Amino acid sequence: MISQILPTDVxxxxxxxxxxxxxxxxxISFQAINYVLPHPTCCNCIPKPCSKIHQQQILYxxxxxxxxxxxxxxxxxxxxKSSLLDILADRKDRHGLEGQVxxxxxxxTFDFKYRVGYVVQDDIIxxxxxxxxxxxxxxxxxxxxxxxxHEKLAIVNEVIEQLGLxxxxxxxxxxxxxxxxxxxxxxxxxxxxxxxxxxxxLFLDEPTTGLDSSTARNVMVYLQKLSRKxxxxxxxxxxxxxxxxxxxxxxxxxxxxxxxxxxxxQSVLSYFDSIGFQCENHNNPADFLLxxxxxxxxxxxxxxxxxxxxxxxxxxxxxxxxxxxxxxxxTLCTMIKQEIAELGSSANSPEATTYGASQVPKKSRLAEVxxxxxxxxxxxxxxxxxxxxxxxxxxxxxxxxxxxxxQMDRSVDxxxxxxxxxxxxxxxNQIFGSLSAxxxxxxxxxxxxxxxVSGYYHVSTYFLAKILCDIIPLRTIPTIFFSSIAYFMIGFxxxxxxxxxxxxxxxxxSLCASSFCFLVSASVRVYAVANLLAAMYCVLTLxxxxxxxxxxxxxxxxxxxxxxxIFRYSTNLFSINEFTDLKLCLPNDTNTCNxxxxxxxxxxxxxxxxxxxxxxxxxxxxxxxxxFLFLTYIQLLRMKKTK
Numbered sequence: 001m002i003s004q005i006l007p008t009d010v011x012x013x014x015x016x017x018x019x020x021x022x023x024x025x026x027x028i029s030f031q032a033i034n035y036v037l038p039h040p041t042c043c044n045c046i047p048k049p050c051s052k053i054h055q056q057q058i059l060y061x062x063x064x065x066x067x068x069x070x071x072x073x074x075x076x077x078x079x080x081k082s083s084l085l086d087i088l089a090d091r092k093d094r095h096g097l098e099g100q101v102x103x104x105x106x107x108x109t110f111d112f113k114y115r116v117g118y119v120v121q122d123d124i125i126x127x128x129x130x131x132x133x134x135x136x137x138x139x140x141x142x143x144x145x146x147x148x149x150h151e152k153l154a155i156v157n158e159v160i161e162q163l164g165l166x167x168x169x170x171x172x173x174x175x176x177x178x179x180x181x182x183x184x185x186x187x188x189x190x191x192x193x194x195x196x197x198x199x200x201x202l203f204l205d206e207p208t209t210g211l212d213s214s215t216a217r218n219v220m221v222y223l224q225k226l227s228r229k230x231x232x233x234x235x236x237x238x239x240x241x242x243x244x245x246x247x248x249x250x251x252x253x254x255x256x257x258x259x260x261x262x263x264x265x266q267s268v269l270s271y272f273d274s275i276g277f278q279c280e281n282h283n284n285p286a287d288f289l290l291x292x293x294x295x296x297x298x299x300x301x302x303x304x305x306x307x308x309x310x311x312x313x314x315x316x317x318x319x320x321x322x323x324x325x326x327x328x329x330x331t332l333c334t335m336i337k338q339e340i341a342e343l344g345s346s347a348n349s350p351e352a353t354t355y356g357a358s359q360v361p362k363k364s365r366l367a368e369v370x371x372x373x374x375x376x377x378x379x380x381x382x383x384x385x386x387x388x389x390x391x392x393x394x395x396x397x398x399x400x401x402x403x404x405x406x407q408m409d410r411s412v413d414x415x416x417x418x419x420x421x422x423x424x425x426x427x428x429n430q431i432f433g434s435l436s437a438x439x440x441x442x443x444x445x446x447x448x449x450x451x452x453v454s455g456y457y458h459v460s461t462y463f464l465a466k467i468l469c470d471i472i473p474l475r476t477i478p479t480i481f482f483s484s485i486a487y488f489m490i491g492f493x494x495x496x497x498x499x500x501x502x503x504x505x506x507x508x509x510s511l512c513a514s515s516f517c518f519l520v521s522a523s524v525r526v527y528a529v530a531n532l533l534a535a536m537y538c539v540l541t542l543x544x545x546x547x548x549x550x551x552x553x554x555x556x557x558x559x560x561x562x563x564x565x566i567f568r569y570s571t572n573l574f575s576i577n578e579f580t581d582l583k584l585c586l587p588n589d590t591n592t593c594n595x596x597x598x599x600x601x602x603x604x605x606x607x608x609x610x611x612x613x614x615x616x617x618x619x620x621x622x623x624x625x626x627x628f629l630f631l632t633y634i635q636l637l638r639m640k641k642t643k
Contacts, residue, residue, distance in 0.1 A: 117194025402489025
């Protein structure tokens, strides 16, 4: 059906059509892959002390070829199978990596991520969206703008049909708080989000993890059906049952970072039998192979090759070396080397630098912003507790502060004290209330990393959409309610201009504090640490608000903090707005109101001689906000997308 909808148009970046021909899938070849864990760093730039002393090598001289069909990378925990898969899928940090990976005999180009699909081990998906909506989001953000909405919907419907998701297509995926579709359906939905691009190669990291045996087999059967239509399916897997093992076409067995078998899965038992390891009757071949890899199956081993060792680890190392040496001398290894050489002969051809370069779809940045914003708003409004609580708390606090300071008098003692107290309370409430923005990028960090590296959207479009969707429902609406309630209940000056300045001040304070939280959220992956850092900043800058300490008396070593204090700029602008043109009364004579409010500002060391003295605080808040947002964007760009 898709082939009837979409003509093959590589030049214009269209999605390749489905095909039942085995030539459709690509061949992934790799040679002399060595991988050493990169040095740990602080903040992605400063090497940690002593990190160079102990380096761990994960893969040793790995070579192989994966063709269309079911290609399994099997090995025990810690053997390096997931690292190998990530390297082949170009999802691994290149520091510490040596070797070459080719696709159809050509080097990986920038558009590689648009020609392959990658399904992560943990289901990364929007839980408040339906299955169909998640698939449509993948299609809308990853396909060329030349593909119409009708065509995208048709492709999504076909993927749903191929993966057997018709019954749950319109059901929400589910979250930690709301039950949704089953684990197998979630896994197939993740697979479907990659299949909408009709990729030549599909990589899957532990596709059966967390699934019961029956569901795991169903998922693998769907993958086998896809492979029979010509796709190259490459996946890592730990301990499959026999009904799953028999679905494999090619097996790549890894032990302690070395390849000990690479060939047809049907021939693996006879190969190991030829080197002294015989699988018992009724034993699962996968369990047998894992036992061999771990040194727990020393049957019929030639005594001349393996010596008895009292240390189990040393015994296992000897067996691993024995297995590796035998594979290197086998005809299987020789054939693989010849095939790699044949495929690599075209790596330096003229086509190698241009093949697939036009596979990058021509997408609109504005459309990317629209689709990411659309998903974000759907997630927000389908989780009404967040917006409801944010708005409800603002209304409650507005009423509370209004009742505490209700209709303040204008006396020079009580009236002034209450006004200053109300201003301090309002500013503190707005800044600490904005800490809810801390989870904006922390919660979606894995989703953002996966989707960005998979070509769903650019960092800039994601950043812009998320910021806009946070500001509108979570900052603007609560600010309107809080300002309207608190201002008139407290009894600030009843002037339209002063009310709108008050509202703008509340809004700018909330945005500035939220922007700082965005920066922390983009820089720290643990919410508890982010909360601690944000609280430290708030408490430290609160001291320089002008209410707790005389700012001019602070030592020069710390006085610079006042320039980054949101509290200082906010309290200044609210104080200027309220006390300017305000006439205060004598303590014992409310009829004598000839004391100018500007005298209170002078006592607080707040300069209000010109209009600029008010608006410079807005400019300072805007400058801090833009600075925090710019640093947030930089942190998103610097955020490590690979493993």
